[in-house]
Amino acid sequence: MSGDRQARLRDWRAAWENDGVVFALGALRPKDMRWVERAYQWSFDHPGASAGDVLAGKPGAFYQDHANPYALPVYRDLFNATGLARLIADVMGSEQLWLLYEQIWFKQGNALRTPWHQDLPYVPMSGPHIATVWINLDPVAQQRSLEFVRGSHRGPLYNPTAFDPNDPGATMFAQGTWPALPDIEAQRDTWPIVSSAIEPGDVVIFHPAMLHGGAATSARGRRRSLSLRVFGDLAYCCQRPETGLHDVDRLTHDDGRCDPMLAMARQADGTLFRHPGFAQLLPAGTTEAAGHE
Numbered sequence: 602m603s604g605d606r607q608a609r610l611r612d613w614r615a616a617w618e619n620d621g622v623v624f625a626l627g628a629l630r631p632k633d634m635r636w637v638e639r640a641y642q643w644s645f646d647h648p649g650a651s652a653g654d655v656l657a658g659k660p661g662a663f664y665q666d667h668a669n670p671y672a673l674p675v676y677r678d679l680f681n682a683t684g685l686a687r688l689i690a691d692v693m694g695s696e697q698l699w700l701l702y703e704q705i706w707f708k709q710g711n712a713l714r715t716p717w718h719q720d721l722p723y724v725p726m727s728g729p730h731i732a733t734v735w736i737n738l739d740p741v742a743q744q745r746s747l748e749f750v751r752g753s754h755r756g757p758l759y760n761p762t763a764f765d766p767n768d769p770g771a772t773m774f775a776q777g778t779w780p781a782l783p784d785i786e787a788q789r790d791t792w793p794i795v796s797s798a799i800e801p802g803d804v805v806i807f808h809p810a811m812l813h814g815g816a817a818t819s820a821r822g823r824r825r826s827l828s829l830r831v832f833g834d835l836a837y838c839c840q841r842p843e844t845g846l847h848d849v850d851r852l853t854h855d856d857g858r859c860d861p862m863l864a865m866a867r868q869a870d871g872t873l874f875r876h877p878g879f880a881q882l883l884p885a886g887t888t889e890a891a892g893h894e
Contacts, residue, residue: 613692613806621754622807623692624797629736633683634801637736640679641827644672644705656766661713661817667704667828673880676703676829685734685804686831686882692806695730695833698883704828708818715815716769717785719753720830722761723773724809725841725866726874730833735805738825743798745816745824747805750785751793754808759783775845785812831882838868 609625616623629637649669654662680686680700690698701724720733735747760779765771772782785792799805807813809830818824861878 610691614694617692617694617806617808620749620751620795621811622749622751622795622805622813625688625692625804625806626797626800627802628688628804629683629685629802631802633685634738636679636682637801637827638738640672640675640703641705641738641825643675644669644703644827645707647671655715655764656713659713659766661711662766663709663712663715664707665704668702672703673700676700677880677882680882685829687887688804689732689734689806689831690833690883693730693732693833695835696883696887697881697885698831698833699879699881701830701832701879704830706815706824706826706828708815708822708824708826710818710822711820712818712822712824714817715747716762716764717782717812717814718762718764719758719812720809722758722779722841724830724862725839725868726809726832726836727839727870728832728836728874729808730835731809732806732831732833733809733811734829734831735807736827736829737799737803738801738827739823740801741799741824743796745818745822746796746799747813747815748794748796749807750812751795753812754810756810758810759812773845774842778842778844785814832874832879836874837870838865838872838874839870840866 613623613625644666647669648666649671651668652666653664655665656662686698690696721727721731757780759782760772760774760776762769762782763771763773785794797803797805861876864876864878865874
């Protein structure tokens with residue numbers, strides 16, 4: 602590893618620990634981005650069971666898809682060809698890495714902003730080695746980029762938004778179960794909000810406990826984003842509340858799909874988050890990955 606890369610990695614590790622978000626600018630090369638585009642396009646062309654619009658029914662709704670079980674070979678190729686797995690693991694300080702699931706976003710024209718939220722309340726996990734990775738195929742100006750509340754990865758976790766287009770205040774869990782999500786947008790000056798302009802090749806890595814939201818796009822804007830949800834050595838099972846949820850939304854609901862996420866949700870708090878249904882991207886003892894200099 603070159604001295605310049607070692608210095609950058611030290612800075613990124615410090616940002617991960619202190620801020621909860623890393624703007625790894627220029628981390629991927631043009632040939633790496635071709636693998637990113639290939640994976641994104643595959644997902645866009647092969648919608649899975651979870652494909653659909655966020656804030657559906659409202660002008661400015663935008664498209665997403667995630668956790669397509671048929672996508673794994675494409676995304677494994679992406680990680681293998683680019684060295685992205687080693688980069689993420691090194692930033693987190695983990696030796697091993699697993700893929701939780703992939704997610705794509707497509708915003709075109711006057712798309713609404715993604716509401717402020719945390720990713721972690723939606724999954725039964727805890728620990729320091731969990732990350733959401735955000736990569737864009739199009740340049741994103743800072744005022745149109747993803748925004749974060751610096752340091753919010755330390756908690757607390759808030760009652761997560763239900764992404765209800767007709768009720769912005771609707772929550773996943775019954776009121777009073779967890780603290781109410783603060784209205785960050787109405788009090789922006791009181792929160793340490795950070796963001797960055799993003800170019801293809803930049804990688805944003807953040808802990809899923811981070812409060813974050815996505816800015817709206819303009820009439821002529823387009824934003825094709827890829828999110829990769831991963832975990833490493835120190836990731837644990839952590840049960841989630843189910844009060845106020847329909848059966849289909851309960852993580853302990855047995856729907857017959859043998860979903861590894863549901864299996865993990867039924868484990869005791871503190872159990873290592875491990876299941877053969879999650880693809881291992883970096884095994885123990887791996888020090889370098891193909892595609893990284």
